[in-house]
Amino acid sequence: MPIFDSTTTQLILWAALGYLMGSIPFGMIIARAMGLGNLRNIGSGNIGATNVLRTGNKAAAALTLLMDAAKGAAAVLLARSLAGEDAAQAAALAVFLGHCFPAWLGFKGGKGVATFLGLWLALDWRVGVCCCLTWLVAAAIWRISSLGALVAAALSTTWVVILTDGSTFILGVILTLLVYWRHSANLARIRAGTEPKIGKS
Numbered sequence: 001m002p003i004f005d006s007t008t009t010q011l012i013l014w015a016a017l018g019y020l021m022g023s024i025p026f027g028m029i030i031a032r033a034m035g036l037g038n039l040r041n042i043g044s045g046n047i048g049a050t051n052v053l054r055t056g057n058k059a060a061a062a063l064t065l066l067m068d069a070a071k072g073a074a075a076v077l078l079a080r081s082l083a084g085e086d087a088a089q090a091a092a093l094a095v096f097l098g099h100c101f102p103a104w105l106g107f108k109g110g111k112g113v114a115t116f117l118g119l120w121l122a123l124d125w126r127v128g129v130c131c132c133l134t135w136l137v138a139a140a141i142w143r144i145s146s147l148g149a150l151v152a153a154a155l156s157t158t159w160v161v162i163l164t165d166g167s168t169f170i171l172g173v174i175l176t177l178l179v180y181w182r183h184s185a186n187l188a189r190i191r192a193g194t195e196p197k198i199g200k201s
Contacts, residue, residue, distance in 0.1 A: 006086050010083050018075040018093070022095035024102075031055065043055075049065035072121075073119060075091040076123055089168065124160075124163065126159070126163045131156050138151040157173055
């Protein structure tokens with residue numbers, strides 16, 4: 001746990017700001033702007049980069065990945081620079097929740113993988129880089145984006161223990177559990193051998 005230097009009001013403020021930033025549906029915005037249609041009617045209906053890729057537009061998918069990661073990093077960096085490490089962790093959890101459960105989309109958002117990677121890059125770049133590399137290696141081996149995300153999330157707390165003072169460990173456990181919860185349907189399809197491969201339309 002971080003040292004709590006911020007007031008309760010400050011923590012609530014940064015959590016609220018993080019949630020609002022996280023709930024910006026960049027995938028839907030980019031898809032509409034590029035004439036790709038409504039993501040809710042494409043593929044899995046998810047608003048994240050993997051589903052954007054199913055439109056066949058790699059540039060749109062890459063931009064969605066970048067923007068979803070950027071909002072996670074931005075929430076953490078803003079909170080840290082203007083408040084402190086405790087506020088940064090509050091913002092990190094909130095930005096993830098905002099992406100997964102945006103109020104204006106009926107609390108039906110994305111799976112949070114890009115935002116997860118982005119917030120970790122901002123919280124501790126070493127952990128973030130290890131998570132990104134873990135995802136890339138696992139996704140390259142199995143060609144399944146969700147499996148790469150699950151492996152990266154599972155190992156994230158291992159990287160926290162190895163590389164840091166452990167102050168983000170509890171946050172890491174919570175984020176990992178949330179990633180697995182959001183991917184429960186993917187887990188079922190992985191077990192059944194029916195999970196779509198990367199790039200499958």
